[in-house]
Amino acid sequence: MSSSDVARQPVSDGARNLSLSGHVGFDSLPDQLVNKSTCQGFCFNILCIGETGIGKSTLMDTLFNTNFENFEASHFEPQVKLRAQTYDLQESNVRLRLTVVNTVGFGDQMNKQESYQPVVDYIDRQFESYLQEELKIKRSLHSYHDSRVHACLYFISPTGHSLKSLDLVTMKKLDSKVNIIPVIAKADTISKSELHKFKIKIMSELVSNGVQIYQFPLDDETVAKVNTAMNGLLPFAVVGSTEEVSVGNKMVKARQYPWGVVQVENENHCDFVKLREMLICVNMEDLREQTHTRHYELYRRCKLEEMGFKDTDPESKPVSLQETYEAKRQEFLVELQKREEEMRQMFVQRVKEKESELKDAERELQSRFEQLKRLHADEKAALEEKRRLLEDDQSSFGKRRAAAQLLQAQNLTANGKKDKDRKNSGFL
Amino acid sequence: MSYGERFVSEADRNSSIMGEQQKNLEGYVGFANLPNQVYRKSVKRGFEFTLMVVGESGLGKSTLINSLFLTDLYSPEYPGPSHRIKKTVQVEQSKVLVKEGGVQLLLTIVDTPGFGDAVDNSNCWQPVIDHIDSKFEDYLNSESRVNRRQMPDNRVHCCLYFIAPSGHGLKPLDIEFMKRLHEKVNIIPLIAKADTMTPEECQQFKKQIMREIQEHKIKIYEFPETDDEEEMKLVKKIKDRLPLAVVGSNTIIEVNGKRVRGRQYPWGVAEVENGDHCDFTILRNMLIRTHMQDLKDVTNNVHYENYRSRKLAAVTYNGVDNNKSKGQLTKSPLAQMEEERREHVSKMKKMEMEMEQVFEMKVKEKIQKLKDSEAELQRRHEQMKRNLEAQHRELEEKRRQHEDEKSHWEAQQRVLDQQKLEASKTLEKNKKKKIF
Numbered sequence: 001m002s003s004s005d006v007a008r009q010p011v012s013d014g015a016r017n018l019s020l021s022g023h024v025g026f027d028s029l030p031d032q033l034v035n036k037s038t039c040q041g042f043c044f045n046i047l048c049i050g051e052t053g054i055g056k057s058t059l060m061d062t063l064f065n066t067n068f069e070n071f072e073a074s075h076f077e078p079q080v081k082l083r084a085q086t087y088d089l090q091e092s093n094v095r096l097r098l099t100v101v102n103t104v105g106f107g108d109q110m111n112k113q114e115s116y117q118p119v120v121d122y123i124d125r126q127f128e129s130y131l132q133e134e135l136k137i138k139r140s141l142h143s144y145h146d147s148r149v150h151a152c153l154y155f156i157s158p159t160g161h162s163l164k165s166l167d168l169v170t171m172k173k174l175d176s177k178v179n180i181i182p183v184i185a186k187a188d189t190i191s192k193s194e195l196h197k198f199k200i201k202i203m204s205e206l207v208s209n210g211v212q213i214y215q216f217p218l219d220d221e222t223v224a225k226v227n228t229a230m231n232g233l234l235p236f237a238v239v240g241s242t243e244e245v246s247v248g249n250k251m252v253k254a255r256q257y258p259w260g261v262v263q264v265e266n267e268n269h270c271d272f273v274k275l276r277e278m279l280i281c282v283n284m285e286d287l288r289e290q291t292h293t294r295h296y297e298l299y300r301r302c303k304l305e306e307m308g309f310k311d312t313d314p315e316s317k318p319v320s321l322q323e324t325y326e327a328k329r330q331e332f333l334v335e336l337q338k339r340e341e342e343m344r345q346m347f348v349q350r351v352k353e354k355e356s357e358l359k360d361a362e363r364e365l366q367s368r369f370e371q372l373k374r375l376h377a378d379e380k381a382a383l384e385e386k387r388r389l390l391e392d393d394q395s396s397f398g399k400r401r402a403a404a405q406l407l408q409a410q411n412l413t414a415n416g417k418k419d420k421d422r423k424n425s426g427f428l
Numbered sequence: 429m430s431y432g433e434r435f436v437s438e439a440d441r442n443s444s445i446m447g448e449q450q451k452n453l454e455g456y457v458g459f460a461n462l463p464n465q466v467y468r469k470s471v472k473r474g475f476e477f478t479l480m481v482v483g484e485s486g487l488g489k490s491t492l493i494n495s496l497f498l499t500d501l502y503s504p505e506y507p508g509p510s511h512r513i514k515k516t517v518q519v520e521q522s523k524v525l526v527k528e529g530g531v532q533l534l535l536t537i538v539d540t541p542g543f544g545d546a547v548d549n550s551n552c553w554q555p556v557i558d559h560i561d562s563k564f565e566d567y568l569n570s571e572s573r574v575n576r577r578q579m580p581d582n583r584v585h586c587c588l589y590f591i592a593p594s595g596h597g598l599k600p601l602d603i604e605f606m607k608r609l610h611e612k613v614n615i616i617p618l619i620a621k622a623d624t625m626t627p628e629e630c631q632q633f634k635k636q637i638m639r640e641i642q643e644h645k646i647k648i649y650e651f652p653e654t655d656d657e658e659e660m661k662l663v664k665k666i667k668d669r670l671p672l673a674v675v676g677s678n679t680i681i682e683v684n685g686k687r688v689r690g691r692q693y694p695w696g697v698a699e700v701e702n703g704d705h706c707d708f709t710i711l712r713n714m715l716i717r718t719h720m721q722d723l724k725d726v727t728n729n730v731h732y733e734n735y736r737s738r739k740l741a742a743v744t745y746n747g748v749d750n751n752k753s754k755g756q757l758t759k760s761p762l763a764q765m766e767e768e769r770r771e772h773v774s775k776m777k778k779m780e781m782e783m784e785q786v787f788e789m790k791v792k793e794k795i796q797k798l799k800d801s802e803a804e805l806q807r808r809h810e811q812m813k814r815n816l817e818a819q820h821r822e823l824e825e826k827r828r829q830h831e832d833e834k835s836h837w838e839a840q841q842r843v844l845d846q847q848k849l850e851a852s853k854t855l856e857k858n859k860k861k862k863i864f
Contacts, residue, residue: 015523015534016506022498025717027529030470032721034463039654049771067456076460091460135762142729281458285465297576304574307762313679323738332765336772343776347783354787358794365802372809379816383823390827399835404841411848415686 041095043146044284045126045177047082048100049119049170050155051107054185059153060100062264063251063276064089067242068100077105080118085195087367099147107166116170123149123177127299134300150287150294151214151279152178155185156202156235160194163205177295179214181279182206187237188255188262189271195237202235217286218276230278236271239264282363449645474532476581476807477720478521478563480613481537481630482556482605483590484544485510487620492588492676493537495689495700499526500678501537509541517542517552519559538584544601553605560584560612564735583732586715586723587613588624588647590620591671592775595629597636606646612731614649614723616715622673622706623698651714652722666714672707675700 048056052073061067068085084101101122106115126148133144153170156163171180182202184190188196206213213234216227242262245254255263264272279287309324449537481489490508493501501524502508509520538559543552563583570579587609591602606615617637622630641648651663677689677700689700700708706806715723 015525018499018501018524020498020526020528023802024496024498024526025529025712026475026526026533026720027531028717029475029531029533029720032718033465033470036721037466038463044459063457089457089459091457094460094462096459096462097622113528132763136762138737139733139756142725195816220468222468256468276458281461282465284459284462284471289469300576301574306862309574328762329765332769336769339772340776343780347780347787351787358791361798365798365805370803372805376809376816383816383819386827387823390823390830393827393834394830397830397837401837408844 039096041097043097043099043151044148044288045099045101045151047103047119047123047149048155049103049106049152050185051157052105054155054157055240056102056153056155056185056197058242059155059183059185059238061242062240062272063280064098073104075105075108077108079109080105080115082118082122097145101149112166115166116173119170120173120177122301123174127177127296128303131300131303148291149178150291151283152180154180154182156182158184158186158189158198158237160190160198162201168205168209168211171206171213172209175212177296179216179290180211181275181294182235183275184235184237186239188239188257190237197232198233199235199237200283214290216283216288223282226282227278230274233271234275236278238272238275239270240272444803463831470541471531474534476534476536477724478584478586479715480556480560480584480587481509481539481590482543482587483620484540484592485796486676487590487592488676489539489588489590489620491678492618492620492674493677495676495708496715497526497535499524501535509539514540517546519555527653536582542755549601552601553608556605557612558606560609561735564732565739567732568736568739581724581728584613584725585720585727587615589615589617591617593619593621593624593633593673595625595633597633598640603640603644603646606641607644610647611734614712614726616649616845617671618711619673621675623675625673634669634673649723649726651719666710667825669707669710673712674711675706675710676708700864711754746802 046060048060050056052075057068062221066089072224081104082101083104084099086097086099089096089098104118109115130144130146130148133139152174154167154174156167171182174180178191183197184195184202187195216223216231218224218227218231239255241253241255241262243253243255244251245256245261245263246252247254247261247263252266255262255264263269267273308328343393437690447589479493481493487510489631490502490510494510501522506522511780512518512520518541519538520541521536523534523536526533526535543556546552560583567579567581568584570576589602589606593853602617606617618679619630619633625633651666654660654663675691675698677691679690679692680687680690681690681697682688683690683697684698688697688702690697691700699705703709
């Protein structure tokens, strides 16, 4: 059934009241609506939370009179897990797509602080998936398989004293996300008087801890009376069994003990029939409606606010969806541009840095070159000096030699003359 | 949804989902009561319906509405559209609250005084389109609010279009109007004042109209398919008589002892609710008793969704090429922006990589150049050094030679000098000797 049918409310301000002078026929409208829903089929999702072995699967089997495939879970799961199974049921001409979600390993770990988290996550995931579908541009809500959890049966251990702290913590986390219906499991282990005290204790603990469990609705006169009575009998103490025992001349669902037979459908023995009445026969539609109009709307509101959507802009003027999307898109485009600019700038910066680095290196090289040149010039000058010195030496040596040679030559000629003279003088 | 249909959903992180099973129940469970629960809730909530009536003045629109709902919606105090003709086409609505059998219906009748009455009727459908769109817009905005409370549904669920009984076919205005509105609202064409035609003329006229409607590919409201054979037979009967030829009347006349609504003529009484006389009963049954809910559903699931997706696509893709966006309408605008952001990030990464590459390459080039000139410098320096060294050595060699020469010559000189000295000494001796 399209959930959007549920949210629309006719507002009859400004309308004239007119009386009809005959049978028009629009009193068939509810039938038209019901026929359509019946054609489409209904869907219902139940979440069962409770410790391992407390009787969740057995109760589901008993409630829906069928044998769902169940696994016996071990006590050694490291983390709480959720297992969902979907079934198509039919009763007379009504088709129901039922999804049963069981917690596996709840309450088994040593440290149970995070036990509620997988449950909360699962519920949120279903809301999220519906929200995503609702926000799509091309969407098909009327054929969408609604997987949101409509009811949560919380199984309380029949200790007879009070709620465990795990129970309180978990229920507190879930009460704003899902319709919680607490049930006392394995009620055949408590006596009537103990049960009465237990129920009172549980309800007062829930109230004093501010846990909001699901209240059966009182606004419809046809069911207000029975709902009020049932509200006073919460939480229901249930017993589940798929085995049949012969009582009198009938076969009934029961548990056989040496001291007697606990009949599941006997209202003196347990509240099973009441639970079935309330959960399925009378208030199933209300559970679905509450999930859609309260829990889902709350989730949606929080999510949209998180994403930055508002109904009014800073000047408290109403903002339409288009304006919001357009504004977001503008923001988005500006952000992208900014990023691009930043990246470019960063590159420009790097290029500049590198350029100056390289320039420094070039300058250094240049100066080295200059230095070497100077060195070379110095050496050359020194060499030139030496060469000049040598040339001076050579020329002075040359002069000496030439002078000596001249002298020798003179001497020789002088000696020759002398000899001649001597020779000549020898004749004297 | 059919029996044994396999339903596969995504595997959640901490849960495993088994396929669905078909179960047979072995006893009383109680959810067969669900339809009753739905019934109760819907009665409590009440219903609403918006009906639009379009046609030239004088075609009997107000009379028909009064006859349909068996009430004086239009009366002297609240005159019908034909009595309120304005200069331009107006779109006005009247809201009435009626109750029957415990069921409350908020009925809104939208009428269009002045439609088709001017001399120049081009664009006279525009106010109608604007009205329908504005109702869609209102609903879209209230649906999209963060805080949603009541969402009143003022969208137009059905449009009764009155065709004048000319007997010859549709007028250009009729065709234009229907073509422009058939994708925004459920159109039910009616032949007005059907008591001006004989049954044969009426048959002809109807055939002609349906032919023209098909020719122009106009999509009038279609009855939904059902699995039920009985219903299908009924639907087929209705389909054969489209468009419905109707007669309306505000007066009650006595015919054969019965009080009926009808029009009194000298030659007889045309009874409104007589199936042989006109199709009024079929219209009423179809519009109110059997298909009212479906009209609302089609408006919600088809016409409104079309409007919404066009509107949101325009917002998301303002400016972007339409062809590109056709395949992407399965996301919400935000998801679309997310994806664009991711695309942009990867585009930027690519650009960054490219720029990085170019940068590296240029740097490498420059460094290479520097290295080359350093090497060149080094080489030249080496060369010059070697050169200088060679010159140095050469010079040293020359000097050595020079020194050698000098010392050699000096040695020679000393020898010579020594000889000279000896010689002169001998001479002196000889001279001394000679004297004696």
